[in-house]
Amino acid sequence: xxxxxxxxxxxxxxxxxxxxxxxxxxxxxxxxxxxxxxxxxxxxxxxxxxxxxxxxxxxxxxxxxxxxxxxxxxxxxxxxxxxxxxxxxxxxxxxxxxxxxxxxxxxxxxxxxxxxxxxxxxxxxxxxxxxxxxxxxxxxxxxxxxxxxxxxxxxxxxxxxxxxxxxxxxxxxxxxxxxxxxxxxxxxxxxxxxxxxxxxxxxxxxxxxxxxxxxxxxxxxxxxxxxxxxxxxxxxxxxxxxxxxxxxxxxxxxxxxxxxxxxxxxxxxxxxxxxxxxxxxxxxxxxxxxxxxxxxxxxxxxxxxxxxxxxxxxxxxxxxxxxxxxxxxxxxxxxxxxxxxxxxxxxxxxxxxxxxxxxxxxxxxxxxxxxxxxxxxxxxxxxxxxxxxxxxxxxxxxxxxxxxxxxxxxxxxxxxxxxxxxxxxxxxxxxxxxxxxx
Ligand code: XUL
Ligand code: CO
Numbered sequence: 001x002x003x004x005x006x007x008x009x010x011x012x013x014x015x016x017x018x019x020x021x022x023x024x025x026x027x028x029x030x031x032x033x034x035x036x037x038x039x040x041x042x043x044x045x046x047x048x049x050x051x052x053x054x055x056x057x058x059x060x061x062x063x064x065x066x067x068x069x070x071x072x073x074x075x076x077x078x079x080x081x082x083x084x085x086x087x088x089x090x091x092x093x094x095x096x097x098x099x100x101x102x103x104x105x106x107x108x109x110x111x112x113x114x115x116x117x118x119x120x121x122x123x124x125x126x127x128x129x130x131x132x133x134x135x136x137x138x139x140x141x142x143x144x145x146x147x148x149x150x151x152x153x154x155x156x157x158x159x160x161x162x163x164x165x166x167x168x169x170x171x172x173x174x175x176x177x178x179x180x181x182x183x184x185x186x187x188x189x190x191x192x193x194x195x196x197x198x199x200x201x202x203x204x205x206x207x208x209x210x211x212x213x214x215x216x217x218x219x220x221x222x223x224x225x226x227x228x229x230x231x232x233x234x235x236x237x238x239x240x241x242x243x244x245x246x247x248x249x250x251x252x253x254x255x256x257x258x259x260x261x262x263x264x265x266x267x268x269x270x271x272x273x274x275x276x277x278x279x280x281x282x283x284x285x286x287x288x289x290x291x292x293x294x295x296x297x298x299x300x301x302x303x304x305x306x307x308x309x310x311x312x313x314x315x316x317x318x319x320x321x322x323x324x325x326x327x328x329x330x331x332x333x334x335x336x337x338x339x340x341x342x343x344x345x346x347x348x349x350x351x352x353x354x355x356x357x358x359x360x361x362x363x364x365x366x367x368x369x370x371x372x373x374x375x376x377x378x379x380x381x382x383x384x385x386x387x388x389x390x391x392x393x394x395x396x397x398x399x400x401x402x403x404x405x406x407x408x409x410x411x412x413x414x415x416x417x418x419x420x421x422x423x424x425x426x427x428x429x430x431x432x433x434x435x436x437x438x
Pocket of ligand 1: 189233235269308340
């Protein structure tokens with residue numbers, strides 16, 4: 001296919017770091033082995049359909065600034081099909097193995113619910129054929145439960161039972177679509193699941209409702225034999241003032257509280273982490289420590305802007321830290337690195353989509369290479385191991401084995417001198433990381 005991106009004539013290839021071709025990879029070399037796996041297997045990159053294919057450059061202050069050939073058809077189904085053709089041309093030219101969508105990205109909402117379902121079925125058939133033809137796969141599907149005005153007070157957590165039922169019906173169809181397309185995961189992002197004001201909100205009721213909604217999805221997954229992994233994507237706010245799955249720790253607590261822990265992992269997004277007042281690597285590390293890091297929405301925010309700017313990742317320090325967490329847990333399994341990122345409003349050409357993804361892919365590939373070397377050399381892990389070594393023998397080992405209580409420990413302390421202070425060596429460790437990056 002060579003229709004929608006005529007300026008990119010052939011598939012983007014790896015040319016190495018000295019290349020000055022802006023349409024080539026400098027670090028991402030899909031089949032290059034890093035440890036036991038190829039870069040492609042480690043990174044499992046995915047395109048976000050909503051930003052890349054549906055984005056039009058509009059923002060809350062301005063109208064669309066991108067003119068896309070694939071948005072021209074008058075009939076909404078024709079437009080959706082042309083958009084999907086453009087999508088697969090893009091995936092192929094980029095050498096991308098995966099994509100992700102919301103139901104309403106790939107198929108337009110109809111006048112009625114059943115018309116919306118029919119539209120989705122039509123586009124799922126269309127996608128199925130294109131997936132077969134190209135070998136591109138679906139990393140995850142999800143339902144858009146935030147755009148329609150009916151969801152303005154929540155979807156799963158709406159105060160209106162009819163709206164909650166509508167959202168449930170929409171999720172059922174989105175899971176069906178994901179299953180039909182062999183999706184490896186299904187994501188729940190609760191954009192409207194939260195509150196604007198406590199004056200009209202029963203938090204306990206809404207959280208119970210959300211748990212019930214997720215239990216219904218789990219039951220449906222079991223019943224239909226959908227083999228994909230369920231993921232929750234935490235975010236603190238935007239569009240709601242407060243979202244119930246506001247960060248990784250809150251979401252882990254929620255899953256435990258409502259007996260959902262066995263059925264969900266987390267999809268951690270970089271810009272959501274910073275909106276929550278954490279670093280990307282903090283959120284990844286907290287999820288990973290709980291055995292719950294399932295997938296990643298790879299983007300970045302802008303610390304000078306307080307909102308979800310969804311920019312393409314370019315910061316090597318950040319991608320290195322992220323890849324260290326991912327490598328240390330032996331990869332993302334069924335998950336991947338989905339570029340939930342969009343062009344700036346002023347980057348108006350379709351070719352800008354290539355530059356953006358190439359930059360993101362190279363940044364993570366470089367981060368992978370650096371993180372792999374740091375781990376292979378034990379540059380941090382040897383220090384960390386040594387830092388906790390007092391728990392390997394003597395009183396430390398007794399504590400770990402659960403063989404001491406407060407009285408025991410008091411008795412032991414009374415017979416000792418003061419504890420010796422050991423340096424945490426933060427600056428030295430920062431220099432070590434820099435020596436691998438620079
Ligand atoms: C919104 C966001 C969503 C989810 C999928 O901030 O990240 O696009 O990734 O609904
Ligand atoms: Co996201």
